[in-house]
Amino acid sequence: MKAGIICFTEHGVLLAEQLVNGLAAHGILCEAWLKKKEYRSALPVEVAFLEGTLSEWTAEQFRSKDLLIFIGSTGIAVRSIAPYVQSKKTDPAVIVVDEQGRHAISLLSGHIGGANELTLLVAELTGAEPVITTATDLHGKFAVDAFAARRNLYMDSMPAAKEIAAALVDNLKVGMWSAFPVTGVIPPELDTEGEEPLGFSIDVQKTSPFEKTLHLVPKAVVLGIGCKRGTERAVIQELVEEVLEINGIFRESICKIASIDLKKDETGILELAESYQVPFLTYPAEELKKAVCEDGFAESAFVESVTGVGNICERSALLAAGVQKLLIPKTARNGVTVAAAVMDLTICMED
The missing domain is CATH 3.30.420.180 (CobE/GbiG C-terminal domain)
Known part of the structure; x- marks a missing residue:
């Protein structure tokens, strides 16, 4: 995984340096930049000065990185990424850490991009409080898109994934069917008996065991x-x-x-x-x-x-x-x- 970090203040530089080293220990290759000229005189080796515009930096990071971390305000992050946001399936994870390192916010691609899990890691490394706002996480429910992303399963329908998430948040059961052996504890909100109208299948073939089926496709x-x-x-x-x-x-x-x-x-x-x-x-x-x-x-x-x-x-x-x-x-x-x-x-x- 590759990450890009941008910071804007002297204290932000310290946080960026901390994150570059901390994330590297978890196998995440990081590059960090400082945008403000007034703090460029004594940058650590982990942080470079950004010569171009923030918009140019963001565009390049969206193309080349899996994770973007803005150390600054949420407003700066939102305005920077807005022109480049395209799809939950392809957008990188985006996290915002405030300049004092008090909060780490999962801003974009919480499930498929892994921003929610990465936010927990960033919070652990900086001592920040993680802020995660996706409904399934707040309700402690199974998240089908995160499940698929962590196992490299292709999802054939984002609308169906959203419908499953909404059903789970509403405390409804969702069906699950797999052509492959399943290990581990199946969440209680998933029904493996095939009696639900809405559910997901895990298969390389276009099986549809439910009236409305989300297909999760392994590369196998x-x-x-x-x-x-x-x-x-x-x-x-x-x-x-x-x-x-x-x-x-x-x-x-x-x-x-x-x-x-x-x-x-x-x-x-x-x-x-x-x-x-x-x-x-x-x-x-x-x-x-x-x-x-x-x-x-x-x-x-x-x-x-x-x-x-x-x-x-x-x-x-x-x-x-x-x-x-x-x-x-x-x-x-x-x-x-x-x-x-x-x-x-x-x-x-x-x-």
């Missing part, structure tokens, strides 16, 4: 891909997305793409992996032969004669996922083969 699907040399990305992607759609799989669930090492420089697959922002793994034929499939492989004598192994897509998907059961068996078209496997995953309810 591995695509195995084979193709003729020189196949364009568009041709590969067309088959991949068709296969995902037919099988009701969220594209956001893809965590890896795998193939044989003969394809390690295959431009079309590399471009697809880059567009999906996932790693591309390759294995030698001898390694692929070690893969095991519960239902057997769709082998090809021709493919084996060329590559040394009779099936690339299914074997590479299973090997990269570390499992023995396919989620999607081989589909072939236009010289492209696609298969998928889902990694073993356990959902822990406790942080």
Whole structure:
């Protein structure tokens, strides 16, 4: 995680220095700046003087940082970030600490961006009193967006997430369903019996166990891909997305793409992996032969004669996922083969 800190007074510099060192101990890489010229003469090494405008600084921090900390007034922070606020899904966490270090306020992205938890950490490091205003936290209720963010689960509907939060604040029960094993204590406000009209599912597939379902999607699907040399990305992607759609799989669930090492420089697959922002793994034929499939492989004598192994897509998907059961068996078209496997995953309810 990367953080940017801005301060405006001499005492603010001391707080910034304290936070840079304290947050670093928690694995958060911080950069800090001072805006006021009159305090620039004796800055510690942890704090630089800001040459540009505060607006320029804020714009750059929104692009490059996960956390912004304003050591100053809430008004300065609000006016600074207002032009750049876009979405709860993408905005960084923003925290305001007053110049005397008395209060640490979670201002933006309390749940998904982690500002609420980070505010507690900032308060601990500075001795400030944490100020958190999100309703579920104030009522001590389960927060589905925070739950998803901490587990890197994609949420398919912010309106549904808000509806769930409102229901929980109103002391209503919300349904929960998971395709994966669940450990830990399930909050009492969540109903796992499937009797509620509103709820959330945890799955890579578009299952809808409730009348209104929020889908929380883990990154757990591995695509195995084979193709003729020189196949364009568009041709590969067309088959991949068709296969995902037919099988009701969220594209956001893809965590890896795998193939044989003969394809390690295959431009079309590399471009697809880059567009999906996932790693591309390759294995030698001898390694692929070690893969095991519960239902057997769709082998090809021709493919084996060329590559040394009779099936690339299914074997590479299973090997990269570390499992023995396919989620999607081989589909072939236009010289492209696609298969998928889902990694073993356990959902822990406790942080």
